[in-house]
Amino acid sequence: MNCDDARSAFLSGAASQPELDHLGSCSDCRNEWDALETSRQVLEDQSFWVEPSPTLEDRVVAMIGETPQPVAPPRPRRWLWTLGGGAAAALGAIAVWAGLPSTAPDWEVAIPGTSEAPDASGVVRGWNEWNGTRVVLDIEGLPPAPDGSLYEFWFSRDELHISAGTFAAPDSVELWVGVSKADFPRLWITLEPVDEDESPSGNNMMDSG
Amino acid sequence: MKSVDVERFAAGDPDAVRQLYHMYGRAVFTVAYSSLRDRGLAEEAVQLTFLHAWRAADRFDVTRDLKPWLYAIARRAAVDVYRRERRHGGRVPLDSNTDIAILPEAFESTWQAWEIRIALDQMPSAQREVIEATHFLGLSQEETAQRLGVALGTVKSRSHRAHRRLATLLSHLQEATA
Numbered sequence: 001m002n003c004d005d006a007r008s009a010f011l012s013g014a015a016s017q018p019e020l021d022h023l024g025s026c027s028d029c030r031n032e033w034d035a036l037e038t039s040r041q042v043l044e045d046q047s048f049w050v051e052p053s054p055t056l057e058d059r060v061v062a063m064i065g066e067t068p069q070p071v072a073p074p075r076p077r078r079w080l081w082t083l084g085g086g087a088a089a090a091l092g093a094i095a096v097w098a099g100l101p102s103t104a105p106d107w108e109v110a111i112p113g114t115s116e117a118p119d120a121s122g123v124v125r126g127w128n129e130w131n132g133t134r135v136v137l138d139i140e141g142l143p144p145a146p147d148g149s150l151y152e153f154w155f156s157r158d159e160l161h162i163s164a165g166t167f168a169a170p171d172s173v174e175l176w177v178g179v180s181k182a183d184f185p186r187l188w189i190t191l192e193p194v195d196e197d198e199s200p201s202g203n204n205m206m207d208s209g
Numbered sequence: 210m211k212s213v214d215v216e217r218f219a220a221g222d223p224d225a226v227r228q229l230y231h232m233y234g235r236a237v238f239t240v241a242y243s244s245l246r247d248r249g250l251a252e253e254a255v256q257l258t259f260l261h262a263w264r265a266a267d268r269f270d271v272t273r274d275l276k277p278w279l280y281a282i283a284r285r286a287a288v289d290v291y292r293r294e295r296r297h298g299g300r301v302p303l304d305s306n307t308d309i310a311i312l313p314e315a316f317e318s319t320w321q322a323w324e325i326r327i328a329l330d331q332m333p334s335a336q337r338e339v340i341e342a343t344h345f346l347g348l349s350q351e352e353t354a355q356r357l358g359v360a361l362g363t364v365k366s367r368s369h370r371a372h373r374r375l376a377t378l379l380s381h382l383q384e385a386t387a
Contacts, residue, residue, distance in 0.1 A: 007379070008372035012343060014350070035321070035379045042322045043344040047246060052238040056252050060234070060259045061226050067260065159253060160260070199289040 003029055011040055067160075068179050105136075109208050111187055117142055117205040122170075124187055124208070132178040137189075139170040142205065145191060152192045154200055155184035161200050166192065213275060219266035230259065233276075236326040237283040240319045244287040250294065257286040280323050287319075328378045336371035339364055 006022040006029060009015040015023070023029045023036075042048055105125035113120030122139035137153065145151050150166040155177055162184055164177035181187070191203040213232060217225035234255065241254035261282050269278060329337050342353040350368065354361045 004373050004376050005369075007376035008369060011372045011375055012368055014368075032379060036376075038321055039325060039375065039379055042325055043340070045243070045322075046345070047243055048239060048322055048326070049341065049345040050238075050242050050248065052235065052252055052255065053248070056238070056255060057227060057230050057234060059252075060230055060256055061223050063256050063260055064221055064226055064263050065223060067263075160257075197289070197292055199293050 007032065007036055010036055011043070013040070063160075066183075068183055107181060109181075109187060111137075111139075111189070111206045111208045113141065113206050114204050116191075116203060120170075120206055122206060126181055128180060132176060133164075133180055135164060135175050135177065137167075137170070137173040137175070139173070139206070142170040142189075144169045149191055149193050151205065152190050152200065154186075154188050154190065155179055155181065156186040156188065157184045160184070163198070163200075215266055215269055215271050215275070218263065219269075221263065226259065226263070229262075232330075233279055233327065234259075235330055236323050237279070239322050239326040240280065240283045241287045241290075243319050243322050244284075245291060245294075250290050251287075254283070254286045254290045257289065258283045261286060276323075276327070280320065283323075284319060324378060325375065328375055332371060332374065336367050336374070339367045340371050340375075343368065 001018065001022045003022075003026060006015070006019040006026070009019045010023060023033070029036075106128045107126045109124045109126075111122045111124050119141035120139065121141055122137055125136045125138075127134040133155075135153070142151075145168045150168055151170060152166045153164040153173075153175055155162045155164055162177060162179050165175040167173045167175070186208060188200075188207040189205050190200045191205050192201050213229050214222075214225050218229055237255050237258050238251055241251035241258070242248065245251050245254065258279070262279055265282070269275070329340060332340075338357060339353060342348045342356060343350075346356075348356060350364045351361060353368075354364045357364065
């Protein structure tokens with residue numbers, strides 16, 4: 001008997017006794033028994049046959065169309081690399097200074113503490129760049145993150161959350177995110193355990209609302 | 210079936226997004242729904258899967274198989290939604306004693322569901338109808354013949370071809386995971 005015939009009969013739920021006998025005696029088929037059994041269970045699980053909404057395709061296309069293009073991380077200022085080593089060293093301190101935002105921010109938002117951190121308050125200032133947003137957080141009243149955890153700053157729109165980065169000691173923190181506040185208007189800070197989970201926890205500490 | 214133009218997908222070309230969705234959208238939904246058992250959450254996981262895939266597409270090695278890459282993203286998106294719902298006391302229907310760090314068993318058996326769903330989507334519709342009638346509707350071959358308005362012999366041959374195709378797929382799966 002052909003192995004595929006016996007296996008297909010088993011999957012269809014209409015295997016005859018000779019076909020079942022083959023599956024039990026053929027070493028190749030016995031090796032595949034677990035996969036056959038699991039697959040038949042998959043096919044018979046009603047949840048396997050549930051269809052997504054007809055509108056889901058359009059929602060996927062729209063979401064990608066409305067989301068800003070992914071951007072590469074900011075590169076070092078190219079002009080520094082073109083300088084000679086001595087000149088670059090002499091300008092090092094200036095470069096460090098120049099790396100910080102020095103012009104007036106494009107926007108500024110208050111970010112109060114939630115019930116998890118009622119004493120916390122802060123201001124977020126943002127500089128809109130061609131490939132994302134540079135943000136500076138000035139925070140007061142938020143204690144350093146406990147061992148094994150970090151604060152994480154998020155830009156969100158509805159249920160879509162983009163991390164701008166993590167920090168342990170809240171004070172004046174500078175971060176970068178590859179999206180704009182116009183597209184992701186909610187700004188908030190969570191306390192995150194250090195683990196592999198990249199989604200925001202429920203520990204909402206500060207929130208612009 | 211045509212292969213997906215990953216470069217166009219990475220550029221956000223709506224036609225390329227739709228092409229990828231047509232090829233894998235139902236399979237992504239199957240992975241998500243099998244894990245989450247909630248249509249709204251599963252559809253959210255599908256949206257996140259395609260969004261994450263789009264964000265990562267410019268780093269995808271086009272010489273490699275797209276399926277395992279997209280499956281990994283889909284599974285991760287479902288896990289993220291599951292963990293978020295657990296944290297917020299949401300609507301994932303699970304034992305309240307389950308630790309948030311421990312995923313339910315449903316997450317472990319999604320690879321075969323993913324492969325079978327893709328195999329079904331690539332089958333001729335006449336064969337797929339027979340499979341659905343047998344396993345989803347629970348019809349006999351005689352009832353399937355009546356429902357589809359074809360001869361019993363036609364149903365038998367379509368069923369044999371379709372299940373044979375699945376059986377062949379399974380042997381490939383077994384080789385791939387051996």
